[in-house]
Amino acid sequence: MSQEMARGMEVRTDFEQQLERFFDLLEQSITTGDPAWMDPILLDWAKSSTETDLEDEPYQISFLINRMIALTIQVARETLTKQQALDLLAAVIPIYTYGLEVVARYEMETRVAHISSEMEKVQKRMERVDKSKSAFISVAAHELKTPITLIEGYASMMDDLTQEGKATNLDGLLVGMNTGIERLRAIGDDMIDVSMIDNNLLQLNFQPMQVSQMVDALCLEIEATTNARKLTMDIRDFDGNKQWIYVDATRIMQALRNVINNAIKYTPDGGTITIDGRTLSGFIEVTVRDTGIGISHEDQSEIFEKFGQLGRVDLHSSGKTKFKGGGPGLGLPIARGILEAHGGSIWVESKGHDERTNPGSTFHILIPSRTESPDPRMTELFDTLGKGKDEEVVE
Ligand code: ADP
Numbered sequence: 001m002s003q004e005m006a007r008g009m010e011v012r013t014d015f016e017q018q019l020e021r022f023f024d025l026l027e028q029s030i031t032t033g034d035p036a037w038m039d040p041i042l043l044d045w046a047k048s049s050t051e052t053d054l055e056d057e058p059y060q061i062s063f064l065i066n067r068m069i070a071l072t073i074q075v076a077r078e079t080l081t082k083q084q085a086l087d088l089l090a091a092v093i094p095i096y097t098y099g100l101e102v103v104a105r106y107e108m109e110t111r112v113a114h115i116s117s118e119m120e121k122v123q124k125r126m127e128r129v130d131k132s133k134s135a136f137i138s139v140a141a142h143e144l145k146t147p148i149t150l151i152e153g154y155a156s157m158m159d160d161l162t163q164e165g166k167a168t169n170l171d172g173l174l175v176g177m178n179t180g181i182e183r184l185r186a187i188g189d190d191m192i193d194v195s196m197i198d199n200n201l202l203q204l205n206f207q208p209m210q211v212s213q214m215v216d217a218l219c220l221e222i223e224a225t226t227n228a229r230k231l232t233m234d235i236r237d238f239d240g241n242k243q244w245i246y247v248d249a250t251r252i253m254q255a256l257r258n259v260i261n262n263a264i265k266y267t268p269d270g271g272t273i274t275i276d277g278r279t280l281s282g283f284i285e286v287t288v289r290d291t292g293i294g295i296s297h298e299d300q301s302e303i304f305e306k307f308g309q310l311g312r313v314d315l316h317s318s319g320k321t322k323f324k325g326g327g328p329g330l331g332l333p334i335a336r337g338i339l340e341a342h343g344g345s346i347w348v349e350s351k352g353h354d355e356r357t358n359p360g361s362t363f364h365i366l367i368p369s370r371t372e373s374p375d376p377r378m379t380e381l382f383d384t385l386g387k388g389k390d391e392e393v394v395e
Pocket of ligand 1: 258262263264266267290292293294295303328329330331332333361
């Protein structure tokens with residue numbers, strides 16, 4: 001029987017022992033006339049099968065017992081007289097039937113419990129999505145409303161001046177209006193980027209670039225702000241800084257920009273932002289360290305999730321580089337999406353959040369140091385250009 005039944009089923013090493021136990025208990029049940037003797041082994045079997053096979057093969061033990069019934073009948077037919085066979089079957093069939101009932105009930109109960117716990121998880125996830133959706137709507141509405149109010153204000157001033165015939169020089173007002181428009185465009189772009197990242201639609205355009213070039217360009221961009229906020233930019237010359245690697249420079253710069261802008265936003269005036277790095281095997285690691293308010297341990301993974309900081313909707317004040325000026329909470333998820341699309345990653349280290357002691361934060365950005373473009377024609381083109389100009393092209 002053990003040979004027949006082990007076939008086609010997962011053969012457990014102790015299967016024979018288990019069968020022996022089964023038949024011992026079966027004997028006890030027949031002798032005492034109480035099928036409940038079978039309970040321990042039936043429940044053990046049902047439990048081990050439902051725990052491991054819930055997803056693919058439920059009802060294994062019911063199947064096993066059905067096979068046992070068929071085999072018992074076969075053995076009875078082949079080896080016993082008619083009367084013996086009848087006696088045997090009269091004795092064992094009620095116990096097998098009882099066994100089937102117990103196992104089926106247990107398997108069903110376990111399945112129902114499994115489904116309920118799955119449903120509970122889905123419901124919790126939906127509640128979280130729902131919460132972040134409504135928080136997103138309120139932040140997005142606020143983020144959009146601020147520049148719209150700005151634009152409205154300038155438009156109405158222009159209107160007044162034009163009415164009064166004093167519209168000789170509207171340059172200042174136009175600049176203000178443009179700031180509002182730029183802000184709106186940036187929010188729109190961020191939203192599009194997030195949805196592209198979510199749907200794996202981010203297309204990368206690989207070109208050779210040096211980390212130092214990207215950092216220098218970004219420092220130029222933020223110079224006016226860092227001067228105004230009296231922040232020191234400490235740009236280190238690290239190993240790998242000048243290595244030519246294939247990246248989508250616009251996207252990597254966007255990721256770096258988001259991290260550096262946050263460093264500016266969350267560091268009080270007079271602080272320092274240090275950009276350093278090193279080479280690791282297959283990667284260049286860039287670190288952006290600030291002397292700002294820091295990030296609590298709970299928030300350190302949350303902030304890379306979309307709208308991760310939405311818990312504090314009330315804090316939103318819409319400022320790109322203003323101290324603690326909130327944003328739509330998309331900067332870090334976008335940075336992570338860009339780096340992951342490149343095969344890199346991003347994480348943060350911080351001793352915690354404290355606005356008095358300013359423990360600071362360090363963002364680690366891992367950029368794969370690809371020495372070839374995914375498109376071989378691109379590598380060929382730049383190799384020839386590089387060699388033609390006798391530039392340092394790292395192999
Ligand atoms: P946003 O800046 O639009 O709020 P981000 O995704 O860029 O969204 O950042 C998410 C959150 O992470 C921020 O709201 C802030 O709470 C926290 N954070 C990010 N960078 C820093 C930093 N350098 N120091 C302290 N907190 C930070």
